[in-house]
Structure formats: C-alpha cells, structure tokens
Amino acid sequence: MSKGKIAIVTGGSRGIGRSTVLCLARRGVRSILTFNTNQAEADKVVALAAEAGAPALALQLDVGDVAAFDGFAGRLQAALAQMGAERFDYLVNNAGTSSAASLESITPAEMDGLYSVHFKGVLFLTQRLLPLINDGGRIVNISSGLARFASRNRIGYGPIKAAVESLTRYMALELGPRRIAVNVVAPGPIATDFSGGMVRDNPQVNRMIAENTALGRAGEPEDVGPVIAGLLSDDFGWVNAQRIEVAGGMQI
Template structure:
C-alpha cells in the first residue's frame, strides 16, 4: 500500500475501488479533496494505479486487499484499516461505500445452493458484517452508501439470485439508517442500471447487441458508464446532500420506465 504526504482531510473507504464504478468513485472523491482507502480482491497493480491517480489530485490514497466473501477476515481487515488511518494521521474515517460485488446469471431453474451462498455472502452478508465491524472507526456524522442495482426494481432473465440479493441490500439500507440515526450517520443506496464495465464478463461493454438492447430500453438512449454513477455516490457523501437519508437513488438513465 502507498500514501502521499498527509493533509487535513475527510477520508472515505470504498470496497472494490480498483475498477468500474468503484474506481470512478475513488477518483471523484479525490477531486473533492477526500482521502481514500480502497480495497481490491486480486489485482493489486490496478489498485495501485488508482491510488496514484488519486494522489495526483493531492489526497492520501491507500489500497488494501479484501475478499468480501470471506467475512471471517473482517476483523483482521479492520486492524489494517486502523494502521492505514494512522499512516494518514487519522483515528477514524468519514464515509463508507459498500461497492464490491460479483455477478450472477443464475435462473430459478438452474440456480444452486452454492451460488445462493456466494451471492448472499458478497451482496448482503458483507455489507452487513463489514459495516458492523467498521462502525467503531466511522466518525459520528459520517455517511454510508450501499450499492444495489436496477435489477432490484425490474426483472430480467438470468438474474433470479442477483436481483433479489440487491433488493435485500435496499431493505438493509433503511434499517442501517434507522439504527445509525442517533450517531447522525446517514445511509443511502445507489442502484445503477446496466453499466458498460468489465462486470458480468463485460457483457454490456463488449457485446454490441447487448449494448444496443440496453440503449433501446433506456429513455436517454444509451448504456450507462462508470462516470454516470461515481459522481452520484460522491454527491451523496457530501454535505450538500446531508439531509438525504434512507433513500434509494436509481442511476439508470430511465431504464425500463
């Protein structure tokens, strides 16, 4: 992990910050002068590149490894976060973005217990238990953003596990907001539509037919990009939207309306 020289700054922790929406969020926050701790699963080199870009914006940036499917590692991860904060000359951080995720194309007919367990571990158990573990390190008055999906609102073939798991995250967000209210920690959930990234094998980004189909179902006439979502997450972490709490914000260009 690496860091720049320390300045007085707010700090955000973004899981899955080395690619896609997470990467864009890291860079948008850096542009706003917010230091970042980002996590990556396997690609340390890419995570360090993102850190370098954030540092170029003049903020501290650190990358830590984390597999959100392994909740038994969260305690050790929190210890690493404490060390990272010491490097940044801080005791706590201000913003948490539960972004890390993995795709599933399982249907009702072919979904397995193994796939259910994995999706539950990544998309519900991780935001619940990781947030729980990190709460002592989050400043009162901070903010949390969870990531859902448009598939929690509309149904598509091959998303019979993924979509419902994201719907559960939306319900969890409301409960988080209720319980963390006494600490003045606001919690919201962002639901992207189909985004052209490497997610789900890059199907929206790399398959022209899928990209065209998405555009055809979207009022604004194109598939989404990470740069459409990162600014919304960054805005929800800002004081400007400080009175927005327990809300679902869909960022989908008007998909399937």
C-alpha cells in the same frame, strides 16, 4: 464536502468503485480502497487519485469472507494512522460479484456466494467498522436497477440487491442517533468488466440496453461515481434512507 475527510471504498480498483475514488479525490477526499485479487489495478487507482488531488491507499479484502473482517479492521487502523487519523468519515459498500443464473440453473452454492458478498458482507463489514466511523458520517450501499425491474438470468442477483435496499433502511434507522446517514445507489447496466464485460463488449446487449433507456445509451462508471460522491457530501446531508437509481431512465 470538507477536504481532509477519509472514505473507505470496497471494490475500488475498477468500474464504479474506481470512478468513486477518483471523484472523491477531485473533491479533496482521501480514500482507502479495497481490492480482492488485482493489486496492480488497485495501485493504478492509488496513483490516479494522487494526481486528482488526494492521497489514497489500497488494502486487500474479500468481502465475502466475514472471518477476515477483524484482520482487515486492524490493517485499516494502521492505514488510517498512516494518514494521520484514527477514524474515517464515509463508507461505500461497493464490492460485488455477478451472476447470470436462471431459476432452473441456480445452485445453493451460487446463491450462498451472492448472499455472502452482497448482503452478509455489507452487513457485517459495516458492523465491524462502526467503532471506526465518525459520528455524522455517511454510508452508501450499492444495489442495482434489477432490484426494481426483472431481467432474465438474474434470479439470484436482483433479489439479493433488493435485500440490500431493505438493509439500508434498517441501517439508517439504527445509526440515526449517531447522525450517520445511510443511502443506497442502484446503477443500471454499466459498461465495465462486470459480468465478463457483457454490457461493454457485447454490441447486441449494449444496443438492447440503449433502446430501453430514455437517455438512449448504456451507463458508464463516470455516470455513477459522481452520484455516490455527491451523496457523501454535505450538500446531501438531509438525504437519508433513500434509493437513488442511476440508470438513465431504463424501463420507466
């Protein structure tokens, strides 16, 4: 991975996105990270990235609002200019929301929200940013272990992540002529504030996950960020259209 490259990381103010930005910074890769509402946390990541070895900038973006993408692209171009660049090299479609709905409880509005953020947002943000990504660049989308195995109260989230995995293969096919590789990382349960901190803060849930994981514990953001950063590197240049599950061997 060459120093001086630039990555766009959506949802980079916390959890897996935060870990990714910091891993990239340690490799000399600059980041423009997005946040939805918590600018204070985003600013902390910017400061930590600088300490880790590479400057970063934070931009506000609601990935579920497709109408905002044109304005975001304009602000992104200004941010790139601030970094002395016209284009970027890597895109990590990480931002997301959780859902604990069952078949009986899920509503059309909740399903529409999941679709807007996790699928439609990924598709149309990538489409909008295609003129700004360098040929030979790399894209990583984020799925979930729940796309492979089923769990109660995830009837909206799991299937929409499975759709992201299919979308990844189609992206890889269409972007092949530009030598842009597209892969998908599928984390298992991670101890973050996602889902209201369920994995991190609920001992019973954490223990259940550990008991069903070959390596005997729940995941941490630091387990996933390095994998994403690695997939963006030249070391994985011939890996394309692949699903990498980062779950410690859960439900194998």
